[in-house]
Amino acid sequence: MERTEARPGPAGAAGDGRWRPPSVWLQELSWDQVRDYLDRDDLILLPVGSTEQHGQHLPTGTDSMTAIGLAQDAAQAAVALVAPPLWYGWSPHHLAYPGTITLVPEHLAAIVVDVGKSLAYSGFGHLVIVNGHREANLAPLKIAQTRLVNETGQSVVIVDPYYFGATTAIAQRGSAPGGIGHADELETGHMMHLHPQLVRMERAVRNMPPQARWFVGDPYVPGDRAFGAASIEDFRSRTTPSGVSGDPLPASAEKGSAYHRRMVDDLVGLIQQLREVKVRLKSFAPPI
Numbered sequence: 001m002e003r004t005e006a007r008p009g010p011a012g013a014a015g016d017g018r019w020r021p022p023s024v025w026l027q028e029l030s031w032d033q034v035r036d037y038l039d040r041d042d043l044i045l046l047p048v049g050s051t052e053q054h055g056q057h058l059p060t061g062t063d064s065m066t067a068i069g070l071a072q073d074a075a076q077a078a079v080a081l082v083a084p085p086l087w088y089g090w091s092p093h094h095l096a097y098p099g100t101i102t103l104v105p106e107h108l109a110a111i112v113v114d115v116g117k118s119l120a121y122s123g124f125g126h127l128v129i130v131n132g133h134r135e136a137n138l139a140p141l142k143i144a145q146t147r148l149v150n151e152t153g154q155s156v157v158i159v160d161p162y163y164f165g166a167t168t169a170i171a172q173r174g175s176a177p178g179g180i181g182h183a184d185e186l187e188t189g190h191m192m193h194l195h196p197q198l199v200r201m202e203r204a205v206r207n208m209p210p211q212a213r214w215f216v217g218d219p220y221v222p223g224d225r226a227f228g229a230a231s232i233e234d235f236r237s238r239t240t241p242s243g244v245s246g247d248p249l250p251a252s253a254e255k256g257s258a259y260h261r262r263m264v265d266d267l268v269g270l271i272q273q274l275r276e277v278k279v280r281l282k283s284f285a286p287p288i
């Protein structure tokens with residue numbers, strides 16, 4: 001399915017009578033158009049992804065593209081703004097393959113704090129971070145979230161498909177336990193919906209990780225668990241030659257579309273719920 005670009009009409013021209021900015025993207029607005037939005041609303045979304053290998057069947061920008069797709073479609077439906085996306089995340093083990101660009105986690109947290117503070121300084125009281133790099137970015141994003149909440153008074157919420165899309169993911173998965181991991185059926189189906197021209201299913205392969213007690217990466221396999229960390233060398237040897245961990249083969253554009261639509265609908269609901277909460281920003285030093 002070819003994806004249509006989410007582009008709102010001219011300001012004030014919405015068929016539902018609601019005022020709309022001329023674009024959902026902050027970087028496409030002038031400062032006075034941002035002010036016009038802030039006169040009515042104080043919520044903004046920030047897509048955060050990664051640039052890292054996603055097997056031979058998906059592009060390196062997969063995590064960023066899925067975060068952008070979710071944020072853009074939800075902003076379009078909810079009449080909200082989206083800040084310029086962050087295309088880099090914390091991807092150390094994926095350095096095993098060419099094309100991966102990683103930030104050290106302290107830098108990722110610091111960049112998100114700087115972005116959040118700048119937005120708070122403009123008057124954005126609500127920040128919704130849409131994290132396409134799933135679990136891996138969560139630790140630095142939570143550090144940034146806690147700093148922003150305490151230092152600026154901003155309301156900061158993180159949406160991660162591993163958790164936000166869990167109900168649909170569990171219902172539609174076709175892979176065996178261990179099949180949800182990296183470049184798996186969820187990411188693959190999502191990209192088949194959003195950017196089918198960038199998916200090469202003829203290159204997709206299954207590579208199930210070893211099943212060891214306590215160490216199950218698949219988030220939807222219930223059980224008691226502990227967390228290990230793979231070195232670059234370990235990750236390379238476990239995933240050679242594809243870079244995949246898990247099973248992309250059950251993916252389809254139809255399942256990816258349902259997965260996407262459900263998360264967009266829920267994100268719109270979350271935005272509406274957050275708008276009910278009035279935020280009082282503190283006086284704080286901007287990032288200089």
Ligand SMILES: [Zn+2]
Binds near residue numbers: 054063132133182183
């Ligand atoms: Zn990914």
